Amino acid sequence: MAPKSIIRFVLMALLGCSVLAILAWPVPNPMKHPERKQVRFWHMWSGEWKDVVDKIVKRFNDSQTEYEVVSLSIPDSASTKFILGTAGGNPPDVMAQWEAVLPTWAENKMIVPLESLMTPAEWKNFKETAYPAVRKVGMYKGHLYGVTIGMNVSACYYRADQFRDAGLDPEVFPPGLEELDELGMKLTKKDKDGSITRLGYLSAPWKMLAPAFGGGFYDWKNEKLTLNTPQNLRALQYMVANRKKLGYENVVRFQSGFGSDSGAVWSFIGGAQTICFDGAWRVTQMGQYAPKLDYRLRPMPPPKGGVPLAGATNGNFMIVPSGARNIAGAWEFIKFWSGLSHPERAAEFYTWGGWLPLSPAVANTPIYQAYIRKYPQFKFLVDMMPSENLQPPPPIPAQQYVSDAIEKYQDLALRGSLSPEQAIGALEKDVNHELARRMELGYAG
Amino acid sequence: MRKNLVGYAFIAPWLIGFFLFVAGPFVASVYLSFTRYDILSPPVWVGFANYKSLITEDPIFWKSLGVTVKYAIVSVPLTVVAAVALALLMNINVKGITIYRTIFYLPSIVPTVATSMIFLSILNPQLGLVNGILKSTGVIGPAWLSDAKWALWSLVFMAMWGIGGSMIIYLAGLKDIPTYLYEAALLDGANALTRMRRITLPMLTPVIFFNLVMGIIGAFQYFTQALILTKGGPEDSTRFYALYLFDRAWKYGDMGYASAMAWILFVVVAVITTGLFKTQKKWVHYGA
Numbered sequence: 001m002a003p004k005s006i007i008r009f010v011l012m013a014l015l016g017c018s019v020l021a022i023l024a025w026p027v028p029n030p031m032k033h034p035e036r037k038q039v040r041f042w043h044m045w046s047g048e049w050k051d052v053v054d055k056i057v058k059r060f061n062d063s064q065t066e067y068e069v070v071s072l073s074i075p076d077s078a079s080t081k082f083i084l085g086t087a088g089g090n091p092p093d094v095m096a097q098w099e100a101v102l103p104t105w106a107e108n109k110m111i112v113p114l115e116s117l118m119t120p121a122e123w124k125n126f127k128e129t130a131y132p133a134v135r136k137v138g139m140y141k142g143h144l145y146g147v148t149i150g151m152n153v154s155a156c157y158y159r160a161d162q163f164r165d166a167g168l169d170p171e172v173f174p175p176g177l178e179e180l181d182e183l184g185m186k187l188t189k190k191d192k193d194g195s196i197t198r199l200g201y202l203s204a205p206w207k208m209l210a211p212a213f214g215g216g217f218y219d220w221k222n223e224k225l226t227l228n229t230p231q232n233l234r235a236l237q238y239m240v241a242n243r244k245k246l247g248y249e250n251v252v253r254f255q256s257g258f259g260s261d262s263g264a265v266w267s268f269i270g271g272a273q274t275i276c277f278d279g280a281w282r283v284t285q286m287g288q289y290a291p292k293l294d295y296r297l298r299p300m301p302p303p304k305g306g307v308p309l310a311g312a313t314n315g316n317f318m319i320v321p322s323g324a325r326n327i328a329g330a331w332e333f334i335k336f337w338s339g340l341s342h343p344e345r346a347a348e349f350y351t352w353g354g355w356l357p358l359s360p361a362v363a364n365t366p367i368y369q370a371y372i373r374k375y376p377q378f379k380f381l382v383d384m385m386p387s388e389n390l391q392p393p394p395p396i397p398a399q400q401y402v403s404d405a406i407e408k409y410q411d412l413a414l415r416g417s418l419s420p421e422q423a424i425g426a427l428e429k430d431v432n433h434e435l436a437r438r439m440e441l442g443y444a445g
Numbered sequence: 446m447r448k449n450l451v452g453y454a455f456i457a458p459w460l461i462g463f464f465l466f467v468a469g470p471f472v473a474s475v476y477l478s479f480t481r482y483d484i485l486s487p488p489v490w491v492g493f494a495n496y497k498s499l500i501t502e503d504p505i506f507w508k509s510l511g512v513t514v515k516y517a518i519v520s521v522p523l524t525v526v527a528a529v530a531l532a533l534l535m536n537i538n539v540k541g542i543t544i545y546r547t548i549f550y551l552p553s554i555v556p557t558v559a560t561s562m563i564f565l566s567i568l569n570p571q572l573g574l575v576n577g578i579l580k581s582t583g584v585i586g587p588a589w590l591s592d593a594k595w596a597l598w599s600l601v602f603m604a605m606w607g608i609g610g611s612m613i614i615y616l617a618g619l620k621d622i623p624t625y626l627y628e629a630a631l632l633d634g635a636n637a638l639t640r641m642r643r644i645t646l647p648m649l650t651p652v653i654f655f656n657l658v659m660g661i662i663g664a665f666q667y668f669t670q671a672l673i674l675t676k677g678g679p680e681d682s683t684r685f686y687a688l689y690l691f692d693r694a695w696k697y698g699d700m701g702y703a704s705a706m707a708w709i710l711f712v713v714v715a716v717i718t719t720g721l722f723k724t725q726k727k728w729v730h731y732g733a
Contacts, residue, residue, distance in 0.1 A: 080695050087484045104698060108485045252591045257571035401697055415593075417680060437498055441481045441491055441701075 032061070036068040039329035042082065043096040046075040048263075052352045053096075059349075060336050067329040082321070086110050091321035094330035096149065098316045100393055100400040105319070106140040107397045107444045112320045113143035117331040122340065129359040133313045133390040136220065140395050146317030149337045150355025153313045153384050154208060156180075156301075157268055157282060157377075158275040160294040162187065162198075170296055177212065177303040180275070181242055187274040188246065196246065196254040201275040203242035204300060204311070206410040207403075208277070209235040211310040211391045212302050217406060218394035225394055225402065225435075228428040236413055236420040238303065243414050264289040280381045284354030287375055297377035299384055310389035316355070347371075354378075356385055397444045398435060405431050478704035488701065495705035506706070508681050509689040510713075516597060516685070517664035520604045525656055528608040529649065532615035533641075546616070553609035561673040564603045565590070593680040600670060600683060611656045618652035619645070650729040658718055665714050686710055 031038055045053050050073050057071045072092070074081055079099050085091040105111045115123045126144070127135065131151070138146035160170035166187055174180040184201025191197050203209065210216050215231025218224070226232070243251065258267040268276040269290045277300065286293060302308045318334045320327055339346030339362040347365035350357050357363045363382050372379050384390065393399050405427055413423035438444075453460075478495060480488035499506045535546050552560070567574045568589040576586035589599040626644050635643065646653075668687040671677065677684040677692075690710070694703035 077695075083484055083698075108483065110485055249588055249592070252588050253570045256569050256588065256591070398697075404696075411678070412680060415680065417593075433502065437502070441494060442489060443481060443483070443699075 030070045031068050033068050036064065036066060037326055037329055039067050039069045039094060039326050039333055040092040041069050041071045041094050041096075041330075041333065042074055042078065042092040043071060044073070044075055044078045044098070045096075046073055049353065052349075055352060056337055056349045060333055063336070064332075067326070067332055069329075069333050083110075086321055086323055089323060091323045093320070093324040093326045094333055095319050095321070096316055097146070097319055098314060100403050102138070102146050102317065102319070103140045103395045103399050104397045106143070106145045110322055111145050112322055112324070112327065113145060114138070114147055114320065114331070114334070115144045117320070117327065126340065129361055131357075131359060131385045132388050133385065133392055134315065134358050136395070137313070137315045137392045138317055146319050147334050147338045147340065148315035148317045148358055149334075150350060150353055151313060151315040151358070151385065152279045152281065152356060153381055153390060154204065154277055154279050154311060155297055155299050155381055155384070156201075156275055157278055157295055157297050159268070159271070160296055162271070162274045170294075173296070173298045174301055176301050177238065177306065180301055181238075181245075184242075184275055185245060194247075194250070196250050198271070199246075199251070199254060199273045202246070202251065202273075202277070203239045204277040205407075206232075206236055206239055207312040207393075207406055208300070209239055209311075211312065211389055212300060212306050213238070214305070214307050216391045217402065218391065218396075220391075225396065225431065227406075227431060228424050233420060233424050234303075236410065236424060239410070240413050240416075240420050244416075248415055268295075269293060280356050280378070281354045283375050283378045283381070284351075295377070297380050299380060307389045309384050309387035311391070313390040313392055315392075356381060360386075398431075398438060401434055402431055405434075474704040474707055477701055478708050480701045480704075482700040482704075483698040484700055485698075491701065495702045496709075499702070499705055499709065505681065505684060505689060509684045509686045512597065512682065512684055513665055513667065513686040516601065516667060517661055520601045521657065521660040521664055523601065524604055524608050524611065524660060525653060527605055528611040528656070529615050529653065531608060531612045532619055533645070535612065535616055536619045546613075550609040550613055553607045557669045558673060560603070560606060561670050564599075564606070564670075565674055568599055590675055591679055593682040596675050596679055596682045600667075600674065603670060603674075611660075614656060615649065615652055618649050622648040647730045651731055654721070654725055654729045658721055661717055661721070662714055665710060 041057065043050075043053055053071060053073070057069045061068050078095075079097070079101050082091065082095060082101075102111075106113075115126075118126065126147075133153075134148045134151060135144075137148055137151070138144050156173070158170070158173070163170040168183075174183050180201060181203070187198070187200030188196060189198040189200075207217070210232045213231045213235040215226070215229050215235060217226060217232070219226045254272075255267075258272065259265055261267055263285055266282065266285070266289075267273050268278070268282075269286070283297070286295065299309055300311055302310065318338065320330045320334070324330055335341040337346060337349055338358050339350070340358070343359070343361040344365045344367065347357070347362050347367040349355075350362060351368060351371040357368060362368060363385070372382060394402055396402065409418070409423040409427040409430070412418040412426075413420050418426060477488055479490060479492060481491050481494075482488035531549060535542065535549065555563075566572075568576075570576055570586065570588035570591070573586075573589075575589065579586040587595045589595050622645065626648070627640060630640050630644055666687050667685045668691065671683045671685045671688050672691075675683040677688050686706070687710075690703050690706045693699045693706065
């Protein structure tokens with residue numbers, strides 16, 4: 001063999017060996033206790049929230065001798081990855097979700113009915129003690145597919161300093177939606193060009209308002225969608241009227257200056273909004289980023305003839321894929337975090353995330369009560385939890401489509417492209433058409 | 446024979462990848478377009494139901510096709526003209542021209558997501574650069590991405606930002622034009638405009654044709670920028686075809702419907718491209 005050929009051969013062999021070495025390089029074992037059974041946990045939190053999740057996972061692992069949870073944060077396209085993982089036969093053992101996926105995945109038998117993992121006593125206890133909204137969020141066709149590890153409801157945050165500046169008593173909050181609307185207009189400030197410089201109050205989204213008007217998008221008793229109802233129409237009309245007074249484009253322009261509007265840069269902290277409708281987690285964030293800001297929190301007041309303590313709600317819920325390898329370990333972890341096993345222990349986890357609890361058993365623990373004393377405004381949110389008027393998204397397989405359609409027609413009505421009557425009619429037509437198409441093709445509605 | 450085998454062995458990784466990840470799914474999607482399929486359950490044959498529903502019952506399908514065609518009709522010619530103009534400028538021998546070329550080329554290598562985020566800021570109605578400039582002249586700029594009248598044109602404007610890539614191709618084309626043609630034209634007394642009309646542009650037509658075809662295919666696949674900047678809104682004014690297809694596939698789990706959409710898109714692009722190829726005999730000049 002010529003020297004050139006030998007060199008070429010050696011170089012090729014070296015290249016081949018290097019490629020093989022890279023491919024064969026052992027993947028580091030993510031487990032600290034290899035003798036335990038692994039529980040693969042996927043979640044969608046990132047940043048400061050991921051730190052909270054990691055703390056809870058560490059607590060679980062420290063408490064265990066049998067299982068070890070290995071968590072993986074998937075902030076983007078987690079549902080898509082879950083579907084592909086399941087289709088490929090490699091799903092996680094447990095996943096924390098909050099997207100509109102539960103009914104679809106339950107219908108496709110991708111996830112396990114969790115009552116099948118409970119003892120009869122646990123199942124009875126859950127049904128009897130969990131808050132009504134908690135039960136509704138996780139149920140599909142009579143089975144429990146998701147256990148919440150943190151509920152969320154929205155309420156009105158308002159700045160006491162701006163109330164005082166306007167000559168108002170911050171302890172007195174409008175008793176009705178109509179009065180709130182009026183007050184919001186008084187508190188809104190505009191410059192000489194008519195541009196908003198401070199937003200007094202902006203109506204809550206349609207999904208949130210409809211239950212307060214005695215409506216909502218699902219009849220939980222008769223298990224059917226309720227889109228075009230007089231109550232939902234009134235809610236949309238109220239919302240459109242509120243936006244008209246402020247000016248649609250005026251609000252868009254003003255809100256475009258909010259940036260990410262999260263954490264420390266929440267526009268409410270910056271003073272750009274006086275009364276702001278937002279989620280429960282903001283309470284913890286206020287404590288973190290603006291501990292000295294004097295603010296109050298109240299449930300959204302009902303309209304005349306409406307329903308109190310009403311609105312849309314949702315939660316972070318745990319699911320177990322049908323193809324999970326360690327279902328028993330997954331269930332242990334769910335019980336640990338949710339407080340189904342030890343409410344006293346789990347209460348601390350809820351306070352770390354500023355999440356609303358699963359049941360009064362968690363809410364009444366000393367740790368959770370101490371949290372409420374630390375953040376007194378949180379009590380208003382916890383007091384909303386027993387309300388039967390809090391409505392989770394409709395439990396139908398086309399949940400995502402319906403949710404998107406509601407937002408789409410709300411937007412068209414707010415812009416004035418459709419009247420509220422036209423918008424609600426178009427919403428009903430659109431959704432019914434899609435459901436009919438799906439049924440015709442053989443999908444579950 | 447042995448020589449051929451070695452050749453095939455070298456291209457085997459690509460061939461395997463191509464058949465497994467391109468040709469396989471390509472053929473499979475034909476079948477899937479005639480089925481009800483959500484990835485998790487086996488596909489069920491539904492005949493032409495997906496196609497029928499798309500063409501006769503789905504207004505968003507037609508809307509998204511219309512938005513995409515509108516974008517292609519406006520943005521592709523506009524970017525071709527702008528890139529050719531820029532290439533002509535970058536072809537002038539002045540001091541520091543290489544620096545100018547680099548500056549104009551740079552935006553095209555910025556990742557699409559980063560560019561989109563920059564434009565999200567530039568087009569902010571309250572704090573954005575564009576409205577800031579307009580305000581200094583006494584004009585109140587619109588809410589670019591939130592106004593149904595302006596959102597699509599904002600995306601067209603953004604497309605102009607990335608013309609550096611095609612500019613480089615045109616520049617290479619310009620450099621390829623033999624100088625003797627210009628010398629001969631000068632001897633014949635042709636002025637700059639005539640040289641441009643009679644030599645530069647005709648000689649550049651193969652490159653223009655290439656960029657036109659690629660631009661149209663790219664416009665029909667327009668996705669990322671719309672997903673980041675507008676998510677199809679406002680009022681479906683930027684509901685691009687690929688965005689709607691993606692939603693149908695991954696948001697609503699309707700892979701059969703999305704496959705049918707993909708095949709309709711394929712046919713539309715194939716027809717337009719074939720049409721363009723048919724016209725090239727009339728206006729594309731190959732060879733010096």
